[in-house]
Structure formats: C-alpha cells, structure tokens
Amino acid sequence: MVSTTHQGRQTSAAPVASEPLAIELRGISKAFGPVQANKDISISVRKGSIHGIIGENGAGKSTLMSILYGFYKADSGTVLIDGQEVQITDSQAAIAAGIGMVFQHFKLVENFSVLENVVLGAEEGGLLKPSLSKARKLLKQLSDEYELSVDPDALIENLSVGHQQRVEILKALYRQADILILDEPTGVLTPAEADHLFRILDGLKEQGKTIILITHKLREIMDVTDSVSVMRRGEMTATVKTADTSPEELAELMVGRKVLLEVDKTPAKPGAHILEVENLTVVDDHGVTRVKGIDLNVRAGEILGIAGVAGNGQTELLEVLGGYQNGTGTIRLNGTELDLTGSKSDGQSRRARGIAHVPEDRHDEGLILEFAAWENIIFGYHHDPEYQKNSWIMDNAKIKKIAHEKMERFDTRPLNELLEAKSFSGGNQQKIVLAREIERNPDLLLIGQPTRGVDIGAIEFIHQQIVALRDQGKAILLVSVELDEVLSLSDRIAVMFDGKIMGERLPSETDERELGMLMAGINNGADGASEDA
C-alpha cells in the first residue's frame, strides 16, 4: 500500500519499466477565463499499458484530453509522444501523431454504413471505392485479431450502442492510432458489454497499443488499468500503480477526504401500497413503443430501484408518472387512478397529487440554468399560494428568503440564492432540485439518475437524503443506470430491458452478474416474469 497525503504526490508508476514512454505531458496548464481547469499537470504513460485517469466531474479530465487531442491549446506545458515533443494544434495533428479518441458521445453519421463511417475523413483520392475496399480488408483483419466484429455494411442507426462504440474504436485503428483515449466509455454499456470492451482493450494492449481510460468509476480502474492518475480541481493529486491501491484510497484522493462508499441504511419497513402500475404502455412521439405493458408497485417506506441500461424505457416510465408523457394502462396513487392523457395529465396535477419528481436530466428538465437559484427552487410549484403576493404578483422577496433557507438545509454551496443555476457545480445543482422536491413532503418521490454528474462528496449527502425520506415512510421510485447505486440504495430491484420488467430481485439475494444478465435481456426463467425476451 502507498501511504496517502492530501497533497499532490508523484510516484513513478512504471508497470513495464523497460518499455519507453508513449506519452508524456509536462506541466500542462489551461485556464478558461478565471477558471483554472488544468494546473501544472504531468503524466507519463508507458507504451503498451492501460492508464486510467479518474476524477470527479469538473476535475479537468476532459479538458486535459481535449488538449491532447488538439481541441484546446494549453496555456503552458509540453506534450511528448514517443519521446519527441509535438505540437498538437488540431485533431488532424493528433491523428498524425498516432492519437485516437473515442468520445463519450459518439461522432458517427447515423445513416451511413459502418464502412463509410470508418473511412469518413480519411478517404484517399477522389473515388470512394478503393478506400472502401481497403477499409473492408482492414476491418476483417482487425475483427479477427481483437474481438471487434462488426458487420461492415450495417447502418449505424441499426447497431446497438456497444457496437457503435466498436466502430469508434475501429475508426481510430483505421487511422493507425497507437494511443487510444476513451472518455467514459462504459456509461452507456451493459456490464456484459463493458466486459467485452475491456477484453478488446486488453487485446489492443497485447499488440503494443497504449490506452488512456477516463472514467469516474472506481471499479473499472481497479479492473483494467495498470496505473492510474487521480485528478481533483484541475490538479493531479496522485499517480499510482493500480495494484498498489484500493478503491477507498482512490476515492479519498478524488474527494480530498474520507468517503463512505456504502450507503448506511436500516432494513425497510414497507407499509401500504402508494404507487400501483398495471399494464402500462408508452408510445413516444416517434411512434416507438418504449414501455411495453409493465406492472410494478411501490409501498410506503421503501425504495424500488429500477436498473437497466439507458434507453430501455426507464425515462418514459418516469415521464408518464411525472405527467408529461401520455400512456395507456392504469396508474394508481394511494388507490386513486391518475389520468394518463388529457389536460389533467401534466406536471402541475401530478404535484398536486403528491408526486415529486427529480428528473433524470437536470440541465434540460430539472433546472433552468439561466434562472437564479431562487427561481429554480419554486419552479413547478410556482402556483403555490405560499409564493404569491396576490392573484397576479409573486412574492419574490419571500421566495428568496424561503430559497435561502432550503438551500441552507441542503448544504448548497455557494449559499447564494441570487446566483444563476448554471454557476453551481453538478452536485449543488442537484441539491437545489432535491431541496425543491423533497421539502414538498411528497407521498411519492420519483428520482432519476440522482447522482449523475455529481461529485462523490455530494453523492453521500444525496443518498442520505433519499434514505431519510424513505425512513419518513415515503415511497421512492429510483431509476439509475449505475448498478452500484441501485444495489446499495434499493430495498427492491426491478430490471428493465426493452420496455419490459425482466425480473424483480432483492438486493440481498442478487449480485451484479445476475442483474447484468437481466439488463441484457437474458432471463434464466427463474421467475417467469417475461420469458419472451
């Protein structure tokens, strides 16, 4: 074990000491206006190794990689590739230097084939045909060498997310990348797909490729990397060999203090049925059936966690319950039916019935980023008599005072209700939303991705608030793509796949492997819930 201090610390991580350095960053600094995104960062990565970069949102990981890929120009510092100093002025220069990047949000043309996407931007000559046949040959070879099989003629829009990601990797390899950077690659993958990805990465490593893996998931770092660098607030706080560290130590290095990774909670004491959903079907605006006749219920004093890979109907389920998506079927709250279409089916009437909703997308739904915190704290509840001066005018002075108190109780920093929502960090933004929704004392709390883009320090606090609400006897429906989160918070877990509930499990009687199978749509038939998957 390495002893840790909170000060920055550099131990030379040399997984394969004999190998030369593939990348070396020396003293990289980058400021955006008054914000110092990267401060004097130095990393060296050996050839043929997997190096992890871990840090909370806003720690500066993505900025650093954008500098390496030529999107930003560093204010100071140098980049060395294979021992040679290089000037990476744009992505073309990065590609020429042998760097390939797999972005979190894929950059693929949806209605082009795999082959066309791979060649796009690297065509040789005026005619497409020679490049395409060359790419086809190479693709065949690559998919044999690594587990990178993708149908070269399939259209991107028909591929699963995992396959799309492989296309991104193939794109980089086609451009003869020796250094591959992956930015949060597993965010959209099932555990099985993630495992497959890691096998691919291992294979690439064997071939002498160098891989940089950016993630906020400690488990991935522990599983696949040889060495790891931790970033906090724009600074590199440590670089260690993965074998010499532990998740607890990395978490502490990320946050700067000891962190409770487990959620501290007592067994649930479930009461009456609060929410009952029967045969709910949702067809979205494009005519796609997103939720296919599901049944579920949540009782008072329990947390029902919905696990699943993003895009399997969880979003639409929350939207219907929140009142802004039409559905068919039956939803009862406290025994009374809710309208699923028409004018009585909107956010206002749901709130009036005692449903609070922390939406999955904080930036586009939960908050109005340009609005001040005090305006956001009444958003959705702005018809409440408490906030009015008379039938037309709102009592802004009173609202500001109430907002200040709520933010104080939720430990929002900075404690300034006049600041625009966008100037708060992800965690503090989420606290503003939570303060608004939880303090209304709802019967049912819908909460989607409670800790997405939230720093570890705030995660603890948010989890505590959710559990505290449960202990007050409220019903909570939790949707999260973070399996760890669902496992540690929920009293019961339902897994969604392709708009259906694949099965329900108790956290104490299941594990990630079993849930991962269900998330991939594989049900061993143990509970016969939906065998038609």
Next chain:
Amino acid sequence: MQAMPKWADAVLIPLFSILLAFFFSGLTILAIGKDPVVAIQTMVQGAFGSTNGLGYTLYYTTNFIFTGLAIAVAYHARLFNIGGEGQVMLGGLGVALVCLAIDWPHWALALPAAMVGGAVFGAAWAFIPAYLQAKRGSHIVITTMMFNFIASALVGYVLLNFLKVPGSMSTESAGFPVGAHLPTFHDMLAPLGIEFNKNSPANISFLIALLAAFAFWVLIWKTRLGFEIRSFGASDTAAKYAGINPVRITIIAMMISGALCGLMAINNVMGEAERLIDNAPEGAGFIGIAVALMGRNHPVGIVLAALLFGFLYQGGAELSFWEAIPRELVVVIQGLVIMFTGALDNMVRAPLEKLFVLMRKKEA
C-alpha cells in the same frame, strides 16, 4: 462565474457597438465626399435642437417603444415575432374603426376605447400564427412574415372599399372627429408654461408607451405569467416537466406581443395622422426587432434603444434634407447601427470579456 459584470454587458457593449457603427457611418459619409462632423451636427441639431425636431424624435421613439416591447415579450418566450408590421397595420384598422364609430365627445373617452380597439385587432392578428405554431408546428417566423403581406393587402382592401371618403383620390379614411384628437406635447405642456412646437406630432401616447414599458417589467419579472413565459422561453423541456402548457404560453405571449403592436396605432394613426392611411407603420414593426435586440429585451434598454432609433429616424430625415445626403445613405447608417448593435454583438463582446478577465487577473 461570469467573465463580465452585468453592468458592462448592459452598458459597455451597446456603447462600443454604437461608437463602431458611427465610426463606419463616418467613413461612408467621407466616401461620398461629405464631412462626417457636419453630418452628425446636423443630425443632433435636427433631432434635439428644436422642440419641433424633438417632437418628431419622441414621436418615432413612441412607435419603437411599443414595437420593441412587443418583440421582446414574444422573445422572452423564444418566439420570434417578425409580424410586428402587420400587427401594427391591423391595430391601426382597429383604432380607426373605433375613432370613426361615433362622434367622440372627448379624447379621454376615445383614447381608452381606441387602445382596446388597437390591442384587440393586433392581438387577433398575432393569434393566428401563434395558434398555427402551437398546434400545428408551423414556424412562427415564416407565418408572421407572410401575415405582414396579408395584413397590408387586407387593410388596403378595407380602406379602398369601406373607409375611403367617396370621391376622394387618396387611399385614406375620413379624418377622425375632433373629440378623438389626442393632446400633443404642445397642448400638454402649455399649461405648465413650457412652449412646445405646435406642429410636432409627439403626443400623449408617449406617456402611454412609458406606462407600457413599466407594465412590461411587472409582467415579465413579477407575475406568475411572466415567470411561465420566461421559463418556457429559457427551456421548453423544463417547462414541460414543470407542467407549463406550451400551447397556452405560445398563444398568450404572441397575443400580448400583437396587442402591444396594435397599441402603437394610437400614436401614428390616432395621434399623428388622425385618420387611417395606407402603410401607416412605415417599418416600425421591423425596427422593433432591432430595438428589442439592442435593449436586451429589458424595458429600460428598449426605451433607450427606441430613443436612439428615434434620433436616427428624425436626424436622418434632417440629414437628407439639409446636407443633400441621399436618403439611401441614411438608411445605410441605420443599417450599420442595427448590424453592429444586433448582429455583431459577439465581435465587441469577446475582446471586452478578455479585457475584464485580464483586469481581474491583475487584481488577484
């Protein structure tokens, strides 16, 4: 963290933009062999140098306050109302119908009635594109623009076939009854012992415009409706989540916008022409877009921007009259101001932001 304090955003950027616009205007005037210093003197003198000139400046300002506020209300809901021109025309029709309906005993009775007439007609004209946008998804920029042409044809038709004085050669309605004539600045200021030119068109509508600006401020920042309009404008997805009805907000915001445009007619139709003429708005509906843009959709900014454009209109007219500078060049100058204050905002903003960051670094 913001790069610039709010006051710099609100004051410095428009100021620099105007200076740049005037600089390039000066170059254009030089290019045709005239003296820019004399030109600016003529403009200032013409716009502010006499109560007559000032009266005209304030008359134009009044028009632009109404249309600027109208465009801004819609813009707070992120609706781009290009149809101000048509809504003003219809407002003029509404005002004219009210004024000609009876022999009004006193302007104090005629004015509120005419305001209702103008606002209702303007709002009704804005309702159709708003409904089409909200219910059918027809893009409001396209529909409002097309509605300008329809309005022009419609008002022309009504004028020619119903309102024109029989036997008259000009396409205009009969003059309004004396009881529907609004007090001018001359009438209003005379009792206070202030002499204001009798022939200048500035009238009590200016005060109504200022009241409208205040009402705008209350509506947008103090009322629940304003909160919903701003929410919908800032994020329609968040508004949907909150249960704010997008159809309702789209229609209401556009109807308020149309009503404000319609109200402008009390100034140009009732206050100045005292009858309905063809093409009464003279482009005020379009200038309103620039005014709202430059005024940052805030009533104080809109009043100031309206004053600037009032100055450009009146000063520009003087310029072409006295300095033999062609009318087209005056339009060029107005165009430069619109371009620099509206479209080239970021050109001024980026260097200013850098400057502020630099200054802050030195302090630190």
